[in-house]
Amino acid sequence: MSRLDCPDRQCVLPGDSSWLGGVRYLEDGVFRVIAGAAGVAAERFDEDRFVLAAADFEGAAAVVGRLAEEMGDPAGGEEETIMVLALPAWELDYLWQVLTVFRRALAGEPGTADLRELLDDLADGFDGSPGQITEDLQRLAAMLTLDTPAVRTLAAAAVRSFGLPSGRTGPLPDTVAVREALAQVRAGWAAAGVR
Numbered sequence: 001m002s003r004l005d006c007p008d009r010q011c012v013l014p015g016d017s018s019w020l021g022g023v024r025y026l027e028d029g030v031f032r033v034i035a036g037a038a039g040v041a042a043e044r045f046d047e048d049r050f051v052l053a054a055a056d057f058e059g060a061a062a063v064v065g066r067l068a069e070e071m072g073d074p075a076g077g078e079e080e081t082i083m084v085l086a087l088p089a090w091e092l093d094y095l096w097q098v099l100t101v102f103r104r105a106l107a108g109e110p111g112t113a114d115l116r117e118l119l120d121d122l123a124d125g126f127d128g129s130p131g132q133i134t135e136d137l138q139r140l141a142a143m144l145t146l147d148t149p150a151v152r153t154l155a156a157a158a159v160r161s162f163g164l165p166s167g168r169t170g171p172l173p174d175t176v177a178v179r180e181a182l183a184q185v186r187a188g189w190a191a192a193g194v195r
Helices: 017-022 025-043 054-071 089-106 113-125 130-145 149-161 175-191
Strands: 008-014 082-088
Touching: 008 017, 008 089, 008 130, 008 149, 017 054, 017 130, 025 054, 025 113, 025 130, 054 082, 054 089, 054 130, 082 089, 082 149, 089 113, 089 130, 113 130, 149 175
Parallel strands: none
Antiparallel strands: 008 082
């Protein structure tokens, strides 16, 4: 399957980027460090040492970096806003692949000892644990892949409010439907540990 065959996923996120602060460290403090270690291991013909290739960890880091760039600084206003961001599904796959190998390392599966040791070292630097790193990554992945009818309603309403084609037929959702969808999405964010 080509990357071109993977459609974009509409991510509905809080407009205030402060939620991203709790996971921002993953980009440079975790993913890029592991990518560097995996790159060195590959040069020594030990490409499976950290389970995934360096490019997979770099891809996950790039997703976090792109989010930070797109979302900008925390708003600080009283009014709640949302942001609709289109991310290619293949980019989100990087996060899921890394999350899967982190879970495997936490479980002590064969072939993950070096990754677990590196996660332990990185977690010590943050006064945390490998479990916390994995939980933060899981929260980020859950936010980006929240896919419910409410998300699609908000995404369609946001896209149409800018006069862009949404690929969806039918009338614009009414304000009551949009408010209900926002309440449902807020509940999804809360379940993911945000807000």
